[in-house]
Amino acid sequence: MKTILLLVTLVFSAMAVSSCTNDEGETEFEHLNPDEEQQMALKTEQKN
Template sequence: MKTILLLITLIMASLAVSSCTNDESDTDFEFLNPDEEQQATLKTEQENVN
């Protein structure tokens, strides 16, 4: 009985560890130049006024 519970615990632990890994391949960063950042700021400010 102890061995069955130990095996179940090990299986559940391995599932928890394997599901926590970040397998997303999206590592691209979006670089904004100062002009794009200023335009985005102005756009959000105009939306807040309206």
């Protein structure tokens, strides 16, 4: 009985882990180099 419960738990945890992958191919974060970051900071200062 414990073995069956262990196997069921492993199956559900494997399903949960596999469903949490990001398959969209795009990252959520935009990578900026220091020059771009400084330009963005200057633009926001000029708006204020």
